[in-house]
Amino acid sequence: MHHFGNPNFELIRHDVVEPILLEVDQIYHLACPASPVHYKFNPVKTIKTNVVGTLNMLGLAKRVGARFLLTSTSEVYGDPLQHPQVETYWGNVNPIGVRSCYDEGKRTAETLTMDYHRGAQVEVRIARIFNTYGPRMCIDDGRVVSNFVAQALRKEPLTVYGDGKQTRSFQYVSDLVEGLMRLMEGEHIGPFNLGNPGEFTMLELANVVQETIDSNAKIEFHPNTEDDPHKRKPDITRAKEMLGWEPKISLRQGLPLMVTDFQKRIFGDQSVTAATSGTGTGTSVGST
Numbered sequence: 001m002h003h004f005g006n007p008n009f010e011l012i013r014h015d016v017v018e019p020i021l022l023e024v025d026q027i028y029h030l031a032c033p034a035s036p037v038h039y040k041f042n043p044v045k046t047i048k049t050n051v052v053g054t055l056n057m058l059g060l061a062k063r064v065g066a067r068f069l070l071t072s073t074s075e076v077y078g079d080p081l082q083h084p085q086v087e088t089y090w091g092n093v094n095p096i097g098v099r100s101c102y103d104e105g106k107r108t109a110e111t112l113t114m115d116y117h118r119g120a121q122v123e124v125r126i127a128r129i130f131n132t133y134g135p136r137m138c139i140d141d142g143r144v145v146s147n148f149v150a151q152a153l154r155k156e157p158l159t160v161y162g163d164g165k166q167t168r169s170f171q172y173v174s175d176l177v178e179g180l181m182r183l184m185e186g187e188h189i190g191p192f193n194l195g196n197p198g199e200f201t202m203l204e205l206a207n208v209v210q211e212t213i214d215s216n217a218k219i220e221f222h223p224n225t226e227d228d229p230h231k232r233k234p235d236i237t238r239a240k241e242m243l244g245w246e247p248k249i250s251l252r253q254g255l256p257l258m259v260t261d262f263q264k265r266i267f268g269d270q271s272v273t274a275a276t277s278g279t280g281t282g283t284s285v286g287s288t
């Protein structure tokens with residue numbers, strides 16, 4: 001948004017499922033809903049975005065000679081049988097499951113990317129992004145970190161799905177942005193895992209949210225969703241060695257930055273008093 005006043009910046013609102021002609025040097029292809037709640041809402045549109053949308057962006061890259069970066073996902077590993085996940089692991093995906101519009105869609109997008117590279121010499125880069133959080137996420141995004149933060153701030157119970165023992169590894173958004181730019185500017189195609197190897201069960205995440213926002217926040221168990229991966233943690237050796245990249249911000253450092261932003265958006269200017277009064281800890285979130 002800070003670029004809006006810049007005369008050299010142009011924002012075009014466009015659905016990648018429709019072709020578009022532009023003069024560009026680089027394409028960061030990030031288009032697609034990433035929250036399971038949103039990508040499952042209209043699965044046909046999700047797979048169209050991943051397949052037709054990626055074809056259109058690769059076609060554009062080929063036509064104008066642009067370098068193309070695909071943001072793929074840790075979901076290409078499905079419910080992984082190998083832990084942590086290395087880029088050479090081919091994954092364990094249910095091709096007819098409710099998540100397949102996204103995970104098979106992104107797998108196809110990776111295939112298309114490599115086929116345009118091999119067949120049409122398009123310069124390509126592939127990132128596999130692991131769970132990411134940070135300020136400016138939609139409050140109703142539906143993913144676990146934004147759900148827990150919004151729930152704790154609103155004094156609602158934290159909704160843990162299943163037994164809460166499934167794991168994820170949470171990456172702060174600025175670490176991801178740095179990784180994507182290094183990948184785009186570097187010499188290596190990938191795929192590269194971009195994620196923070198710090199691994200947490202959902203119950204541990206709920207505890208960190210309690211410590212950060214409200215030690216009295218209750219936990220409420222809900223049935224888990226279909227095909228939910230049991231564990232997930234990136235092996236980032238390749239990104240460290242070939243991109244010189246690794247995440248810098250731990251969950252305990254990054255979460256308060258997101259909480260401050262959520263407080264402002266949920267409560268407006270009264271955020272500090274509203275969110276922290278009467279809580280057990282309310283530590284760093286109110287004052288930053």
Ligand SMILES: O=c1ccn([C@@H]2O[C@H](COP(=O)(O)OP(=O)(O)O[C@H]3OC[C@@H](O)[C@H](O)[C@H]3O)[C@@H](O)[C@H]2O)c(=O)[nH]1
Pocket residue numbers: 034035036037072073074075129130131132142143144145147148159160161162166168202224225228229
């Ligand atoms: O309120 C909630 C939401 C989610 N969860 C659990 O938290 C875990 C993480 O779920 P999320 O919805 O945040 O994200 P997922 O890991 O399922 O999918 C994500 O994977 C990586 C990215 O590519 C995408 O952003 C997204 O597909 C799951 O086990 C889920 O069952 C809760 O316990 N409570």
